[in-house]
Each structure stands twice: as C-alpha cells, then as structure tokens.
Amino acid sequence: MTDLPSEWTHEPRKILQFRPGSKVGDIDPNSSPGYRGAKNGSESVQAERNTRFAGLQEMLYANGKAGDKRSLLLVLQGMDTAGKGGIVKHVVGAGDPMGIRYTSFGVPTEEERAHHYLWRVRKALPTGGHIGVFDRSHYEDVLVVRVHDLVPRDVWEPRYDEINAFEKELVDSGTTIVKCAMFVSLDEQRRRLAERLDRPDKYWKYNPGDVTERLLWPAYQQAYQAVLDRTSTDYAPWFVIPSDKKWYSRLAINELLIEALKSMGLSWPPAGFDVEAEKKRLAQA
Numbered sequence: 026m027t028d029l030p031s032e033w034t035h036e037p038r039k040i041l042q043f044r045p046g047s048k049v050g051d052i053d054p055n056s057s058p059g060y061r062g063a064k065n066g067s068e069s070v071q072a073e074r075n076t077r078f079a080g081l082q083e084m085l086y087a088n089g090k091a092g093d094k095r096s097l098l099l100v101l102q103g104m105d106t107a108g109k110g111g112i113v114k115h116v117v118g119a120g121d122p123m124g125i126r127y128t129s130f131g132v133p134t135e136e137e138r139a140h141h142y143l144w145r146v147r148k149a150l151p152t153g154g155h156i157g158v159f160d161r162s163h164y165e166d167v168l169v170v171r172v173h174d175l176v177p178r179d180v181w182e183p184r185y186d187e188i189n190a191f192e193k194e195l196v197d198s199g200t201t202i203v204k205c206a207m208f209v210s211l212d213e214q215r216r217r218l219a220e221r222l223d224r225p226d227k228y229w230k231y232n233p234g235d236v237t238e239r240l241l242w243p244a245y246q247q248a249y250q251a252v253l254d255r256t257s258t259d260y261a262p263w264f265v266i267p268s269d270k271k272w273y274s275r276l277a278i279n280e281l282l283i284e285a286l287k288s289m290g291l292s293w294p295p296a297g298f299d300v301e302a303e304k305k306r307l308a309q310a
C-alpha cells in the first residue's frame with residue numbers, strides 16, 4: 026500500500042532511479058518526472074510529506090533507543106547551487122535534530138589528507154536509529170579529484186570498486202543508503218549565482234571558485250556519468266534528481282526518504298516494562 030500523494034503519477038523511487046545506459050547529457054534539469062502537480066499547490070503537499078517524514082524519523086529514532094542498529098544515510102551530490110542545502114533545511118529539517126547527523130564534506134583538512142579518503146566518511150556515519158546526511162561525500166574523491174587531477178588516474182580509478190565495497194559493507198550492517206545526484210542546468214546555475222551577488226544576505230553563499238567549476242561542466246558531466254555508471258548498485262542505487270525546480274527536487278527527495286524509511290518495516294518499539302503496573306504505581310506516587 027502506498028500513501029503517495031495523488032499528484033505523483035509514478036513512484037519517485039522507480040522513475041528517478043538511474044537506469045544503466047542512460048546519459049547525463051539527456052537529463053532535463055527543468056523537468057519534474059512522475060509529478061503532475063505544479064509549483065502552485067506544492068507547498069501543501071510538501072507540508073504534509075514533511076509531517077509524514079518526521080513521524081517515520083521519530084519511529085526510527087525510537088527503535089534506535091530500543092537497541093535497533095539500523096540507520097539511514099542520505100548522500101547528496103550536485104554542482105554548486107544544485108540545492109543540497111535546501112534539502113537539508115526544508116526536507117531533512119522537518120525531522121528532529123536529535124536523530125539527525127549532518128556532515129558537509131569540503132576540501133580535506135591536513136589531518137584528513139593524511140588518512141585514506143574514507144577515513145573522514147567512516148567517522149561521520151549514522152549510528153543506530155539515526156539519519157546521516159552527507160552534503161557532498163566520498164564521491165568527491167572521484168568527482169572534483171578526477172576533474173582537477175588531484176591524484177593520478179591509477180589512484181582514483183580503483184575507487185569506484187572500493188566505494189561499492191564500502192557501501193555494501195554499510196548496507197550489510199543495517200544502513201539503508203539513499204544517493205541523490207542533483208542536476209541543475211547551467212542557465213539556472215547562473216541565475217542562482219547572480220542572485221547571490223545581488224543580495225548581501227546571500228554573499229556568504231557565494232564562492233568565486235564556483236564560477237571556475239562552472240567552466241569545467243563538461244569534465245564534471247563525464248565524471249558524474251562514471252559515478253552513475255559504476256556505483257549505481259542494486260543495494261545502493263543512484264537517484265537522478267532534476268533540480269531546476271526547487272519545489273520538485275524537495276518533494277522528490279522527501280518521497281525517497283519516506284519510501285526508504287517505510288521499507289524498513291518500522292513500528293513503535295514495545296514497552297520494556299509492564300504498562301498496567303506502571304500506571305498503578307504512578308497513580309499512587
């Protein structure tokens with residue numbers, strides 16, 4: 026049974042899952058696959074789905090408190106301005122911060138560089154009952170690193186298989202992984218960067234380096250293609266999220282999270298005490 030809002034004509038987890046052989050160049054970032062609703066009206070759908078997500082997240086957390094080791098990991102990848110921060114704020118942010126572990130991965134520190142690239146990632150993994158959110162991730166080690174030749178090819182090339190093995194290990198130990206690649210068009214990216222330059226309250230989000238990366242879009246496209254081709258597995262598939270319409274990408278990722286939580290078959294953990302006896306004790310206390 027699905028409680029998917031009627032605006033969805035297709036299940037997001039099916040329509041957005043990367044299909045082997047499909048090409049990054051064919052993605053239309055301005056599309057809204059599987060959704061027949063418009064921006065107008067999306068706010069009320071979003072509000073209801075935020076509540077649904079929050080309920081499931083609380084249940085996951087409650088189970089964690091009761092000793093359940095399972096967790097969920099949301100991996101967000103995308104070029105600058107793709108809207109990763111908006112997902113964190115407007116989708117995951119509907120949950121209870123107590124059960125959420127957020128990590129953003131920037132340029133590695135000196136200490137991080139002295140270790141294997143998965144070292145900092147392992148340290149940030151969610152523990153039982155938690156949702157981990159990676160704002161960028163280990164995939165940067167085959168994206169920015171590959172595009173900028175930060176290490177030689179024979180170093181980054183084996184990483185795809187290594188990442189698959191790493192994620193398999195996580196899934197086998199009870200972590201459900203939801204990987205979202207957010208695609209924004211170059212036009213929309215220009216508009217969003219321009220807005221940052223126009224508004225003093227957005228200067229803090231602007232990084233002159235973002236313009237440099239923009240110029241490298243063809244190389245990034247190639248690198249994203251390799252990520253999707255080589256690391257979309259049956260145990261941790263990639264979802265391709267058209268992200269020119271922020272309201273759509275938020276609705277879509279919200280549904281992917283709800284679906285992932287539902288697939289865990291959670292229920293409220295039973296009381297670890299005699300409820301009736303406790304009611305009597307309380308009445309007399």
Ligand code: ADP
Nearest residue numbers: 105129130131132133161165166169170175232
């Ligand atoms: P954001 O740009 O997402 O707001 P930051 O300002 O922290 O966040 O910058 C993130 C930058 O760090 C990005 O340009 C990204 O490519 C870079 N980065 C992340 N991981 C790595 C890595 N492993 N090696 C080199 N650069 C990285």
